[in-house]
Amino acid sequence: MMAKQVQQDQLYIGIDGGGTKCRATIYSLEHGVLGTGLGGPANPLHGLERTLESIMVSTQLALQDAGLHVEQVHSLNAGLGLAGVNLPALYDKIMQWDHPFQQMFLTTDLHTACIGAHEGEDGAVIITGTGSCGFSLVNGKTVNFGGHGFAQGDMGSGAWMGLEAVKVALLDLDGLGQPTLLSNLLLQHFNTENAMGIAEQMAGQPSSGYAKLARFVFSAAEQGDALALAIVKQGAEYISRLAQRLLDSGPPRLSMIGGLAEPLSKWLAPEIAEKVELPKQPPEMGAIYFAINSVEQQLNKVK
Amino acid sequence: MMAKQVQQDQLYIGIDGGGTKCRATIYSLEHGVLGTGLGGPANPLHGLERTLESIMVSTQLALQDAGLHVEQVHSLNAGLGLAGVNLPALYDKIMQWDHPFQQMFLTTDLHTACIGAHEGEDGAVIITGTGSCGFSLVNGKTVNFGGHGFAQGDMGSGAWMGLEAVKVALLDLDGLGQPTLLSNLLLQHFNTENAMGIAEQMAGQPSSGYAKLARFVFSAAEQGDALALAIVKQGAEYISRLAQRLLDSGPPRLSMIGGLAEPLSKWLAPEIAEKVELPKQPPEMGAIYFAINSVEQQLNKVK
Numbered sequence: 001m002m003a004k005q006v007q008q009d010q011l012y013i014g015i016d017g018g019g020t021k022c023r024a025t026i027y028s029l030e031h032g033v034l035g036t037g038l039g040g041p042a043n044p045l046h047g048l049e050r051t052l053e054s055i056m057v058s059t060q061l062a063l064q065d066a067g068l069h070v071e072q073v074h075s076l077n078a079g080l081g082l083a084g085v086n087l088p089a090l091y092d093k094i095m096q097w098d099h100p101f102q103q104m105f106l107t108t109d110l111h112t113a114c115i116g117a118h119e120g121e122d123g124a125v126i127i128t129g130t131g132s133c134g135f136s137l138v139n140g141k142t143v144n145f146g147g148h149g150f151a152q153g154d155m156g157s158g159a160w161m162g163l164e165a166v167k168v169a170l171l172d173l174d175g176l177g178q179p180t181l182l183s184n185l186l187l188q189h190f191n192t193e194n195a196m197g198i199a200e201q202m203a204g205q206p207s208s209g210y211a212k213l214a215r216f217v218f219s220a221a222e223q224g225d226a227l228a229l230a231i232v233k234q235g236a237e238y239i240s241r242l243a244q245r246l247l248d249s250g251p252p253r254l255s256m257i258g259g260l261a262e263p264l265s266k267w268l269a270p271e272i273a274e275k276v277e278l279p280k281q282p283p284e285m286g287a288i289y290f291a292i293n294s295v296e297q298q299l300n301k302v303k
Numbered sequence: 304m305m306a307k308q309v310q311q312d313q314l315y316i317g318i319d320g321g322g323t324k325c326r327a328t329i330y331s332l333e334h335g336v337l338g339t340g341l342g343g344p345a346n347p348l349h350g351l352e353r354t355l356e357s358i359m360v361s362t363q364l365a366l367q368d369a370g371l372h373v374e375q376v377h378s379l380n381a382g383l384g385l386a387g388v389n390l391p392a393l394y395d396k397i398m399q400w401d402h403p404f405q406q407m408f409l410t411t412d413l414h415t416a417c418i419g420a421h422e423g424e425d426g427a428v429i430i431t432g433t434g435s436c437g438f439s440l441v442n443g444k445t446v447n448f449g450g451h452g453f454a455q456g457d458m459g460s461g462a463w464m465g466l467e468a469v470k471v472a473l474l475d476l477d478g479l480g481q482p483t484l485l486s487n488l489l490l491q492h493f494n495t496e497n498a499m500g501i502a503e504q505m506a507g508q509p510s511s512g513y514a515k516l517a518r519f520v521f522s523a524a525e526q527g528d529a530l531a532l533a534i535v536k537q538g539a540e541y542i543s544r545l546a547q548r549l550l551d552s553g554p555p556r557l558s559m560i561g562g563l564a565e566p567l568s569k570w571l572a573p574e575i576a577e578k579v580e581l582p583k584q585p586p587e588m589g590a591i592y593f594a595i596n597s598v599e600q601q602l603n604k605v606k
Contacts, residue, residue, distance in 0.1 A: 087503075145477045148502035151454040152469045166455045174448045176544050199451035200390075241479050 011075055014287030015055055016112060017042030017082040019130055019208060024058035025284040026066045035066025044094060045084040052097060073100045079291030080104060081112025081283055105294040110135040110144060116286025117255040117279035124251035126243055129258030130211040132157035134242040136249045143249050145242055150207035156235035158211030158260050164231045165217045166202055170195045180227040181220040218263050236267035243272045255279040314378055317590030318358055319415060320345030320385040322433055322511060327361035328587040329369045338369025347397060348387040355400060376403045382594030383407060384415025384586055408597040413438040413447060419589025420558040420582035427554035429546055432561030433514040435460035437545040439552045446552050448545055453510035459538035461514030461563050467534045468520045469505055473498045483530040484523040521566050539570035546575045558582040
């Protein structure tokens with residue numbers, strides 16, 4: 001087992017890029033997690049420069065946290081999970097980056113989230129945060145559903161819920177829809193008195209701006225508001241269908257991650273809810289497993 | 304009638320700004336329409352510079368068409384109907400423009416559309432093109448509904464229909480929705496083989512990009528597709544409710560204008576459809592009536 005010996009001298013860094021933050025964790029096979037760092041937004045679909053900057057900030061903070069010298073970045077084997085790199089053009093752009101690591105292994109944020117959730121074993125994940133999507137990895141085969149972006153896809157996500165809330169509130173306030181508690185909740189939130197005041201403040205907002213409103217939908221649904229209940233149920237039904245499609249691929253485990261995983265869980269179809277298990281490790285650990293596996297594969301090839 | 308005599312020496316220009324083009328018409332009280340001109344996009348919400356440029360292009364072309372000298376722009380009394388100038392900040396910005404006209408009178412595109420549709424008399428209009436909204440002017444009082452913008456408002460509009468079409472097609476192609484003819488229509492249109500190919504091409508598209516897809520919804524609905532029918536009916540029901548709210552304000556006439564007015568008309572509630580009358584004049588004529596009225600009011604004040 002030559003490979004194992006070589007790896008034991010190696011340091012790894014796992015990086016999970018997201019729309020609002022970037023998490024990095026430094027790991028050694030011998031001593032486990034050595035340090036972590038947090039950077040800004042790192043979704044290359046929203047800006048490549050910013051993404052690379054956030055990766056470097058989180059990396060430097062993780063080195064510091066681990067008590068390592070800044071120059072030791074050159075000895076790290078990096079695993080990166082980033083949105084959008086399923087597109088070959090974006091994958092190539094990031095691989096062309098003059099990065100400071102010893103080696104860099106790149107895959108999608110879905111892939112690293114899945115590897116992390118199941119500690120490197122096969123499994124499936126549903127991500128429901130600002131957006132929503134599903135991914136499974138079984139016997140080397142991956143499938144994914146959803147994740148088509150705001151406003152045309154990502155049902156059951158925070159952004160989708162927020163948009164649906166604004167829609168029914170505006171209809172209600174115009175006297176063109178059914179009454180809903182959401183109208184008053186949104187008027188208060190936006191500190192305005194009419195539909196136009198809400199519409200103006202939401203105009204041109206990105207998906208994250210709508211996702212912030214999802215909590216009002218859960219809150220109104222808890223109070224029995226019919227339209228809020230309909231939104232929550234429609235979202236949960238979609239996520240249940242997404243889960244069933246993933247289960248059809250035969251994953252040993254299924255996890256849900258993201259800000260809406262917990263509030264949505266009790267609205268899922270019972271046969272789905274009982275199959276959802278907690279993720280074992282976070283996505284940045286998945287990125288570390290991905291880097292370790294990639295190095296091992298290289299060594300096996302060399303042998 | 305001093306006022307009338309003064310006006311007879313006057314030339315007017317009516318300008319209707321829109322998201323895709325700007326129309327200008329030059330008019331004299333004695334000889335009627337003298338010439339017309341067509342410019343580019345003139346929606347100040349999407350860019351003030353571009354709007355003013357389009358206004359000038361359409362004005363110069365109208366002067367040319369009327370056989371007038373370019374310098375005669377200084378003798379024109381201009382009526383402008385533009386989107387978004389219900390917002391005081393935008394109204395003020397445009398009024399501060401160092402315009403070349405003798406005088407400039409500014410109001411919303413809804414107002415001039417309504418004045419035009421009813422030849423200066425009271426009435427109501429529904430606009431269903433890329434967006435949708437309703438406006439009425441009765442005894443000096445105006446009301447308006449909808450028009451809250453894509454993707455949160457503007458139900459029954461072309462952009463709303465296009466977005467709903469993309470949503471159901473993506474769900475169908477992911478195996479997470481009901482089958483619909485729209486899937487194949489959109490796959491063909493985007494020359495792609497899967498959901499991601501549609502999602503990528505629509506990502507970040509403005510409302511006009513979605514509005515271009517509305518024709519597929521009507522086409523699939525004509526062929527009896529259940530999901531397309533549901534979209535068309537939901538849109539038409541909303542427009543019917545909007546019409547009823549406008550009729551509640553007591554307008555003598557109701558007109559529908561915009562690219563979807565004709566295809567939607569047969570789906571409206573019968574009691575609404577029978578009340579919809581053709582617009583008598585286009586919005587740019589409404590802008591001329593608005594300018595004439597504004598000049599008359601000035602002269603009455605002077606007297």
